[in-house]
């Protein structure tokens with residue numbers, strides 16, 4: 073389906089709302105029925121009918137259609153956060169006694185779900201580095217039900233070979249879940265590559281304006297039917313109609329934002345790479361990236377996140393550099409309009425810094441919608457403070 077059609081028209085039945093070009097926020101909890109038979113029919117198909125907003129809401133429904141089509145999937149469910157979509161995808165496919173294989177550096181709350189939360193319900197997880205398919209083979213047990221992938225991750229960008237993992241999963245009847253937040257569905261076609269469930273933090277690129285927290289679960293209709301009656305309706309971590317509307321508004325500009333971010337990131341990466349204060353750079357589309365070939369094979373687009381280590385003498389110098397940046401805000405998250413940094417030396421108290429997890433001289437950058445010259449000028453003056 074044409075991306076322009078999806079973003080501008082799909083799902084928008086304008087004759088139902090005064091031919092308004094922009095869809096309304098249907099801010100209602102419930103919907104009325106005139107006849108018993110109409111209500112009976114709706115009960116029989118709650119996922120598509122309009123009964124109650126914890127199930128299906130017309131504003132959210134437009135978003136569901138667009139999100140599914142952008143990923144080339146049959147259906148999508150929208151959640152109140154990325155974490156809610158991730159938890160729903162995993163929990164819908166495991167029960168007590170089951171086993172999960174997960175990559176070792178996923179999003180922090182994914183790790184906590186699998187290593188702290190689900191063990192309470194009898195679900196165990198083996199964490200593997202995931203860069204080599206043989207690790208999946210070795211970790212797979214007779215009771216393994218699910219592989220959880222995040223490729224690339226959003227700090228050091230380790231990749232998994234999606235097609236190889238899908239092939240192995242199918243041999244063992246294992247469900248694959250992939251957190252595709254880094255690339256978006258436009259930048260990495262993981263449903264086409266055979267992934268069963270694609271999940272996203274829509275708080276990042278889909279929202280794109282640092283004003284909305286949301287999550288996406290994209291899969292076959294059979295799978296979303298299952299998640300809908302179980303995790304979505306039972307745990308109730310839904311998105312509000314107003315936040316769904318904000319996401320619809322953001323979607324209109326998703327491709328142009330991604331294109332601008334790619335171009336600016338390339339320019340900033342080129343500047344950073346040659347700077348004498350830079351020790352190393354991690355960026356999947358950089359030719360020296362260890363998994364560059366795989367990145368080029370399975371990703372059509374590389375995001376605004378990259379990580380550098382600096383040639384600084386200690387944490388003090390690292391702090392001077394970070395505190396001197398003005399165009400980059402120091403903050404968690406990413407995917408919005410504004411460029412960000414997050415230094416590893418902020419993760420621990422200064423006195424007890426544990427260099428074995430992340431070196432102290434590392435900083436992750438996110439490139440937003442500013443112009444490259446503006447960002448590079450700022451980097452120059454911050455580098456000058458520590459040179």
Ligand SMILES: *Cc1c(COP(=O)(O)O)cnc(C)c1O
Pocket residue numbers: 153154155156179222226251253254272273274275276285286287405
């Ligand atoms: C932010 C993030 C999440 C969590 O999403 P929320 O919307 O904050 O719940 C999950 N995965 C990745 C890769 C993320 O960056």
